[in-house]
Amino acid sequence: MIGRSFLVAAACLTLVVPAAGAQRRAPHCTPPDTTGEWYRKQREWLSDVKHDWSDEALRNSLVSAADLMATPLAAQTGVQREDSTIATTDTAVLGRLRTLAATRGSTWPTRSVVGAAGVRAVWILVQRDTALQRTALHRMMESGPDEALAADVAVLEDRVRLQSGRKQVYGSQLRTVNGRLVPAPIEDSAHVDMRRDAAGLPPLRSALCVLR
Amino acid sequence: MSLLRLFGLCLLMAPLAGAAAQTSIRVDLSREKVNAEPTRFLPMVGSWVVASEGGKKVVLVDGRAWKKGQPAGGLADNARAIYGARHEEFIDNVKAFAYFPIAVAKDVDHFENGEISVRFQMIGGTLDRCAGIMFNLKPNGDYLTVRFNGTEDNLVLWTFNNGKRSFVKRGAENVPLELGSWHEIKIAVHGTQLDGYLDGKHLLDYTLKEPVTGKVGLWSKTDSMSEFADFTVTPSAQ
Numbered sequence: 516m517i518g519r520s521f522l523v524a525a526a527c528l529t530l531v532v533p534a535a536g537a538q539r540r541a542p543h544c545t546p547p548d549t550t551g552e553w554y555r556k557q558r559e560w561l562s563d564v565k566h567d568w569s570d571e572a573l574r575n576s577l578v579s580a581a582d583l584m585a586t587p588l589a590a591q592t593g594v595q596r597e598d599s600t601i602a603t604t605d606t607a608v609l610g611r612l613r614t615l616a617a618t619r620g621s622t623w624p625t626r627s628v629v630g631a632a633g634v635r636a637v638w639i640l641v642q643r644d645t646a647l648q649r650t651a652l653h654r655m656m657e658s659g660p661d662e663a664l665a666a667d668v669a670v671l672e673d674r675v676r677l678q679s680g681r682k683q684v685y686g687s688q689l690r691t692v693n694g695r696l697v698p699a700p701i702e703d704s705a706h707v708d709m710r711r712d713a714a715g716l717p718p719l720r721s722a723l724c725v726l727r
Numbered sequence: 728m729s730l731l732r733l734f735g736l737c738l739l740m741a742p743l744a745g746a747a748a749q750t751s752i753r754v755d756l757s758r759e760k761v762n763a764e765p766t767r768f769l770p771m772v773g774s775w776v777v778a779s780e781g782g783k784k785v786v787l788v789d790g791r792a793w794k795k796g797q798p799a800g801g802l803a804d805n806a807r808a809i810y811g812a813r814h815e816e817f818i819d820n821v822k823a824f825a826y827f828p829i830a831v832a833k834d835v836d837h838f839e840n841g842e843i844s845v846r847f848q849m850i851g852g853t854l855d856r857c858a859g860i861m862f863n864l865k866p867n868g869d870y871l872t873v874r875f876n877g878t879e880d881n882l883v884l885w886t887f888n889n890g891k892r893s894f895v896k897r898g899a900e901n902v903p904l905e906l907g908s909w910h911e912i913k914i915a916v917h918g919t920q921l922d923g924y925l926d927g928k929h930l931l932d933y934t935l936k937e938p939v940t941g942k943v944g945l946w947s948k949t950d951s952m953s954e955f956a957d958f959t960v961t962p963s964a965q
Contacts, residue, residue, distance in 0.1 A: 660853075668853050669853055702907070709952070713791045713950065713952065
C-alpha cells in the first residue's frame, strides 16, 4: 500500500489544488504560477512522448512499485515534509536499485534507460533508503540535465544534506514548528530563490502555499 | 664591523632579496560595468558577468545559461585577442571542452613560477558548484586547474589535454564550505612543484611532469553559479 500522505504531500505534488483547499489558504498566499517558465520546462522534461528508453521491463517494475501507473507525472514544486516516506511491498525493485547502486559502472536508471516516468519512480522509491538516496543523488548529478530532472535533484539534495546534519539549499524540506509547516534551516537563504529558479522550481514562498 | 656599516650593508642587499618575489598583479575590477561581460577576464566558455556584491565588483559565472558544448559568444574575438594568429587551434580545442566555463585574465601575459590566489563564493548550481584557478593555458587550449567543488567538498587538480579532462590528484581532506560565504583558493608553483591551498590550509601537493608556462584565469563547471574576486598573481624567479 502506497503511503498516500507521501504521494500527496511530497513526491508528485499535484498542482491541481482543489478549490476548497484554495479557500482555506492564508491571505496573500499566491500559489506557483503554472504559466511560468519553470512549469513549462518541467512539463516538457516529464513528457515521455518525445523520448525513447532502453529498458522497458525495469521501467515497468519501477513505475508499478512507485504506483505511478494511473496518474500522469506532475510538476515538482520543490517542497515536501522532511519526514515523508513511502511504503511499498515491492522489495524486489528496491533490491535491484540497491544492487545497481553498489555495482561500480552499472547503468543507473536515467531517462534514456527508463524514461521520465521511470526516473520519477526511482526518485520516489529511493526516499525510503538513506544510503540509496546518496547514491541516487550522485548518479543523478553525474548524468546531467538531460538524464535527471534538475528539480528532482534539488529536492533530493536537500533531503540528503539534512540527514547528514547540514542545512538545505533549496528550502524544499519542511518541518512542523508550533503547528505550522516551515522550511528546515536554509544555507545562504538570500539566494534560495535564485537556486530554485536555476533548478526549475517556483519561488519558495509560492511553493509553500501548496502545502500550507 | 660597526653597527652603522652593517646597517648600510643590509640596506644595499635588500633589493637583491626582493628580486625573487616580483610585483603582484591583482586584477582590478573597479572600472568594470555591472551586468556586463568582464573586460579584465576574457570569457572563452560559459556566461561570465560583472556583479556587485556588498558594493564591491566581482565576476560571476552564471551557470543558469549553461548548455553543453556551447562556448562563450565572443570566443573568436577573445581567442584572437590573446593568441593572435594561433587562435583557430585554440578555438577548436575549446569547443571540445565547452562543458567547463573558463575566462582568461587579460592582464597576466604569462605565468611560470609564483602564486595565484582568488577569493570565491558559491551561490548555486544543481549539478555542480565549482570555482577554480586555471593555469598553464596553452595556445592549443590545454590547461591545468585546481578547483573546489561544493557538491563534493574537495579541492582537486585536473588536466585538460586535447579537450579531454583527466583527474590528477585530490586534496588531502574534504572541506565542506557554506554557500554564500567567501573563501580563498591559492596555488603555488615552483618549477614542477605544485601546492594547493584552501583558506590558507595546505591540501594539495603534486610534482608536475613539466614546468608551468602559460596564461591563467578563472574556471568553473557546468551549471555552477560562483563569484570571484581579488584574483592575484605573484610571480617569482622560482
